[in-house]
Amino acid sequence: MxxxxxxxxxxxxxxxxxxxxxxxxxxxxxxxxxxxxxxxxxxxxxxxxxxxxxxxxxxxxxxxxxxxxxxxxxxxxxxxxxxxxxxxxxxxxxxxxxxxxxxxxxxxxxxxxxxxxxxxxxxxxxxxxxxxxxxxxxxxxxxxxxxxxxxxxxxxxxxxxxxxxxxxxxxxxxxxxxxxxxxxxxxxxxxxxxxxxxxxxxxxxxxxxxxxxxxxxxxxxKTGSLSLKEMDAVRELSKFISNYPETQLCIKKLSRMSGLSPSKLQEGFKLMHNRTVTDYIREVRIQKSEELIKNTDLNISEVVYSIGFTSRSYFSKIFKQKYNCSPKQYKDNQNRVAVMA
The missing domain is CATH 2.60.120.10 (Jelly Rolls)
Structure with a gap:
């Protein structure tokens, strides 16, 4: 020793x-x-x-x-x-x-x-x-x-x-x-x-x-809490969602992947991310979309489908809610800055 x-x-x-x-x-x-x-x-x-x-x-x-x-x-x-x-x-x-x-x-x-x-x-x-x-x-x-x-x-x-x-x-x-x-x-x-x-x-x-x-x-x-094994499962699911935002996921599928009940899943994501599973998936996708718009030549439609969304109008709506501008405005601003540089 x-x-x-x-x-x-x-x-x-x-x-x-x-x-x-x-x-x-x-x-x-x-x-x-x-x-x-x-x-x-x-x-x-x-x-x-x-x-x-x-x-x-x-x-x-x-x-x-x-x-x-x-x-x-x-x-x-x-x-x-x-x-x-x-x-x-x-x-x-x-x-x-x-x-x-x-x-x-x-x-x-x-x-x-x-x-x-x-x-x-x-x-x-x-x-x-x-x-x-x-x-x-x-x-x-x-x-x-x-x-x-x-x-x-x-x-x-x-x-x-x-x-x-x-x-x-x-x-x-x-x-x-x-x-x-x-x-x-x-x-x-x-x-x-x-x-x-x-x-x-x-x-x-x-x-x-x-x-x-x-x-x-x-x-x-006298409220309960998740076990270490259950918390670890939530952490691994969070990493999977972050690494593969384009994957179509639902509570039932995530529950099957992790072995956790839907209620345990929601409790775990609320504890870790302060949001529901669905809200977390949406947040990850929006953050990924911002990176793609900023750092790649993909057009808006290509970005939408590469992160798992099926509706461009819905994507534009939630993007604007988060960043206070439309995806097109954000991309145009990025292009303008690139030209000036």
Whole structure:
């Protein structure tokens, strides 16, 4: 078993310690740290970045060759940590002698602890793990301003403004997984990349706080939720619809493909996309049509049929509802810009 103790919460120093202990190649671009590993310890990447306002982001996308334990030491002013597991599972304990609890795929964990308390993360060998940590500082002037999110989070997650050892593990949430996928798909470089990453981190943090609120409400109302297997099926269906928008689909066919009942399908899509299955299919097609109009030489009729619509007039109607112009106007504007360029 490989074990590392991180003696700092600063991203720069943390990654230097990680490289010293794990090896690999460390690259830094616009404050984003990426440690790439392909050695006897494991294969994958560890990424991290600090943003203004005392917010940090850390992601493990790794397959370790042996069981790996990461121990972090908490400072006097304990931060609030939001963890999310996109793939696999990760264990946590307060110190090495207390109970280990596991965060499973699609679950959020919210962690607070006493000052100077060690946090221990457990990664199992030969498991493809993707887990992300968003850390909110409760130190400094930002945490004393009543309108700052640092201060408001202390009020929300600290009891009587004092941090205690606490690990909340939420229900399954696919919306957060979707946002992490979009974050990791960012291809831009430099300042644009940094701004996009920061925007997604703030959005994900909001979703994780909302998940906590929703769970408390669901517990009070004794409402049910989808299982991990059912959530995974909804996620795979969403990917299929996104990849093949031209395919003619109905609830009955999707139900048969996934093994989920129609009611479970609708519940899953409402949870993940905040819309019905039919609305999601339509939204995917409209977004795809905009890409085709903008980036290809297809005429409007060809675009309509390539994304699975059968009525050009219906397509024009919903396109205008979303983009406030007709498909023809949008294409003409694109052509005009191309000529001017």
């Amino acid at each position: 490989k074990s590392i103790v991180l003696e700092t919460a600063k991203i720069k120093d943390m990654f230097n310690q990680l490289q010293q202990n794990l090896g690999g190649q460390l690259n830094v671009d616009s404050k984003e740290h990426i440690l790439s590993l392909d050695n006897e310890i494991g294969c994958g990447k560890i990424k991290g970045q600090t943003f203004k306002g005392g917010l940090s982001y850390l992601e493990f996308d790794m397959v370790f060759s042996e069981d790996f334990v990461l121990i972090t030491q908490t400072p006097e002013n304990s931060p609030i940590c939001f963890a999310y597991c996109s793939k696999g599972k990760v264990g946590h304990s307060f110190g090495q002698s207390s109970e280990v609890r596991e965060l499973e795929t699609f679950q959020t964990g919210i962690l607070t602890n006493e000052p100077h308390q060690d946090n221990v993360l457990y990664f199992k060998k030969d498991v493809n793990l993707i887990t992300s940590l968003i850390v909110v500082s409760t130190a400094g002037t930002a945490a004393t301003k009543k309108n700052s999110y640092n201060y408001r989070m202390k009020e929300l997650f600290f009891k009587d403004n004092v941090s205690e050892n606490s690990l909340y593990i939420g229900s399954y949430n696919l919306k957060i997984a979707e946002k992490f996928e979009e974050l990791n798909a960012i291809s831009q470089k430099g300042i644009v990349r940094s701004l996009l990453i920061e925007g997604f981190v703030h959005m994900i943090l909001a979703l994780e706080i909302q998940q906590h609120s929703d769970d408390l409400e669901s517990e009070a109302n």
